[in-house]
Amino acid sequence: MVISLLSLLLLLVLIVIPVRAYAILLPNRPKPRTGPSKLAVFLGSGGHTSESLQLLRALPFTRYYPRLYITSSLDTLSIQKATSLESSLAPSLPPHAQQHTFLVLPRARRVHQPFWATPPTAIWSLVVAVWELSIRPALRGQACSDLLLLNGPGTCVPLLAAVYTSKFLALPAPRTIYVESFARVSSLSLSAKLVRPFVDRFVVQWPQAMGKGRGECRGWLV
Amino acid sequence: MPTAFVTVGSTKFTPLIKAVVFDDCLKALKRAGYDTLVVQCGNSDVEPGKWSAQGVSVDVWRFAPSIQSFVETAGLVISHAGSGTILDVLRAGKPLIAVPNTSLMDNHQAELANALSKQGYLTASTPETLPQVIAAFSPNHLAPFPAFDGSKFLNIVDEEMGYM
Numbered sequence: 001m002v003i004s005l006l007s008l009l010l011l012l013v014l015i016v017i018p019v020r021a022y023a024i025l026l027p028n029r030p031k032p033r034t035g036p037s038k039l040a041v042f043l044g045s046g047g048h049t050s051e052s053l054q055l056l057r058a059l060p061f062t063r064y065y066p067r068l069y070i071t072s073s074l075d076t077l078s079i080q081k082a083t084s085l086e087s088s089l090a091p092s093l094p095p096h097a098q099q100h101t102f103l104v105l106p107r108a109r110r111v112h113q114p115f116w117a118t119p120p121t122a123i124w125s126l127v128v129a130v131w132e133l134s135i136r137p138a139l140r141g142q143a144c145s146d147l148l149l150l151n152g153p154g155t156c157v158p159l160l161a162a163v164y165t166s167k168f169l170a171l172p173a174p175r176t177i178y179v180e181s182f183a184r185v186s187s188l189s190l191s192a193k194l195v196r197p198f199v200d201r202f203v204v205q206w207p208q209a210m211g212k213g214r215g216e217c218r219g220w221l222v
Numbered sequence: 223m224p225t226a227f228v229t230v231g232s233t234k235f236t237p238l239i240k241a242v243v244f245d246d247c248l249k250a251l252k253r254a255g256y257d258t259l260v261v262q263c264g265n266s267d268v269e270p271g272k273w274s275a276q277g278v279s280v281d282v283w284r285f286a287p288s289i290q291s292f293v294e295t296a297g298l299v300i301s302h303a304g305s306g307t308i309l310d311v312l313r314a315g316k317p318l319i320a321v322p323n324t325s326l327m328d329n330h331q332a333e334l335a336n337a338l339s340k341q342g343y344l345t346a347s348t349p350e351t352l353p354q355v356i357a358a359f360s361p362n363h364l365a366p367f368p369a370f371d372g373s374k375f376l377n378i379v380d381e382e383m384g385y386m
Contacts, residue, residue: 030381030382030383030384031384032384032385033383033384033385034385037383046231046232046304046306047304047305047306050305050306050309050310051305051306054309054370055375057370057372058372058373058374058375058376058379059372059375059376059379060376063385064379146383147379147382147383149379175382175383177378177379177382179375181305182305182309182334183304183305183330183331183333183334184330184333185330185333185334185337186333186337187330200382201378201382203378206337216378218374218377218378219374220368221374221375221378222309222370
């Protein structure tokens, strides 16, 4: 009994994990698509929220719907701003393209929270993100969205970890785009450095911010 | 009544607010033709209120649901160098003096203000040099800020989602 359990575990460690890791790290090219795309966007508060909503104004909502707005707890202002964007565009949209919902996540790290106190809050944020964005949608047989748009700060790291959980478990997962803030002229934020190797598209808005590594700059996007 | 509008968003930027209501700045504003100064001071350590000094009527308050209308009626905006505020003011086509808040942690306000100032879209200042910067400020020398162009980001997203 113990031996068979151990060998099962060994099988898992030696075969399943490397196979899944290999599968999710393979280049993952976009497939041609004609129907609409479900869009999830993280509103990171303050300037991050303004930038994310400005980026959304570039997208035709008749193609990118329904929309899921993800905010951190205590950030009601971002929900207000998203609601006001939605209601300003609603009159020009057919009812199906007006669909949008909100998801509030615990913060990975509060402003001024000491660095030593970050791990517990970050782990809780990760657990909720995995449940809401990976496990729960999968139980309904779908991905949380087709695209996840990130602009920083910290909480976008657990969000990306949730996407990778889905990929690892071979569940449907969104494609991911990280757009570095317009405020980062000559260096990257910590969030950007952390997500850079893992997102499908990594975009900066000032050429000097790119440094060495993958990504692209097409000038100002906001 | 030509108005200068000062805004620091939701932040605390006491040195800027203290500098701007100080006599030297008020004199410089008056000389530049402004007789009204409206100050959105956010969480700065100052007492909101209304008064007059150096021929300028000053109105200091903390927050408003939207500062859009204040930006639109102002002839000059002086703000912290937060990217959201800078974009809002420049897109409203208003002459801007941006003052980086150097007390913030992980601060990149100075970088952004200097980069945009180098391209001629705004003038960067410090709280200490504000009177001289206001005195030397000429809005006509600023370059018009490019309008929002969504096509670049739409292309990126459409490529990524397989629409092209």
